[in-house]
Amino acid sequence: MPEPAQPDQLTIGVSATEKTPARESFHIWALFIALITALALIYFIQAATPLRLDDDAVDYLRTAAAITDGIALPTLPIPYGYPHLLSLLERTGVATSSGFVIINCIFLFIGLYSIWKLREYRTRTRQLAILTTLLAIPVIKSVTIALPDAVFFGISLLAVLCLSYAIEGTDLKRAALLIAAACLTIVAIDLRYAGIALIPALAWSFFKTRDARSQSGRKRAERNFELAIFGVLAVFFVTVAVTSRVFSNYVGQAQGYYAEGPIAGRLLDRAMVVVRSFGEVLVNLPFSRLKMFGSMFVIAGIVSGALLVLLVRRRSPMTPARVFLIGYLVLLIIWPFPTPRLWMPIIPLIFAESAEGFMSAPRRRWMLVAAGIYGCWFALTGVAALTYTTRISLSGNRFTQLYGNSGGMADTTIREGDPSWPRVQFYNAEARRMLARYGQR
DSSP, X not given: OOOOOOGXXXXXXXXXXXXXXXXXXXXXXXXXXXXXXXXXXXXXXXXXXXXXXOHHHHHHHHHHHHHHHTOOOOOOSSOSHHHHHHHHHXXXXXXXXXXXXXXXXXXXXXXXXXHHTOTTSOHHHHHHHHHHXXXXXXXXXXHTXXXXXXXXXHHHHHHHHHHHHHTTSOHHHHHHHHHHHHHHHHHHHHHOGGGGGHHHHXXXXXXXXHHHHHHTTOOHHHHHHHHHHXXXXXXXHHHHHHHOHHHHHHHHHHXXXXXSSOHHHHHHHHHHHHHHHHHHHHHTOOXXXXXXXXXXXXXXXXXHHHHHHHHHTTOOOOOHHHHHHHHHHHHHHHOSSOOGGXXXXXXXXXXXXXXXXXXXXXXXXXXXXXXXXXXXXXXXXXXHHHHHHHHHHTOGGGHHHHSTBTTTBOOTTOOTTSTTHHHXXXXXXXHHHXXXXXXXX
């Protein structure tokens, strides 16, 4: 009979129960790195795509062209930060479809790196948040087109990271990080006015660090000086908002929406749209392709929202990331014209908060099974979306057959005599001009 194992035959200093978690951790890390590498490669493969266009992309591109040419800018309700970036790319010779996708990928991974460095979330939470973000359909669609969403994603989450580190740093580090976050907030607002959702997080972080300094015995004069600096920043943001024609246009659109009917009815409509959009993000399916199942998205949004509230209600400590998440959600609720891509900056935070709450709560077996099924579904739909968009990117001469209407042109069913016919003609002319200017790869 074989002899029982002797103590010197076992690993010295490591018990069997201690080795298992270490091995599991290694395997999880190896799997995570492999998945991130594979997804990153797939994202960068999208640089092979011909130029993808829609209404907003054409508006941004023709504004960028006007900036480069030094002519009068089109009168459009868009901030000019992203067109200036596109113009810079054109001046450096990389304003092509490939250049736009690569820039989007770079800023996407800046945002994901910022999520990874948020220490208030545990490691597993950040891993899940990053993977689900890369598999989310709004993110997949936004990276392949000349729109500011990916750049805004990176800038806004980098600002949140600066604020997160500011509330923990020493005096000099705090000041530098707060200033950096303020500068990034200005850039984010210039990219998309949704960047104003960073202002509450900036204010909360400033007063949080100021309270910490007060408790450490800093002089009153120094604290008042810091308050004065924050006041100057606040005046700057208000001045920009008041004097900006584009910002006034946005406010006018919102006012017009709420003035069209009883305020209660307008708010109910908004609630239904937001819930449906939230369900669309969580189900990871495009509502635009499945409008016949609209009630499914609404139910998914209600159920998911209720579960999210139950999961995060235990986490009372406020952080810059949570303040930004709340502020951005309020903005989405107020803004009357949402699209799924507007959710992009907070998708990793939604999943991070959900995963953190799930890991902190008592879990039954059925909950683990349900979470596993949901994870498999999200991965399946994300992989399907990546496969579909990669097929379009690598379609070559078949691009016009696979993408939109004849490769991004207006709806071909609209004929002369239709009220939107002039707009269709104008769009098609501008789209062809942008294709001729930026369509090379």
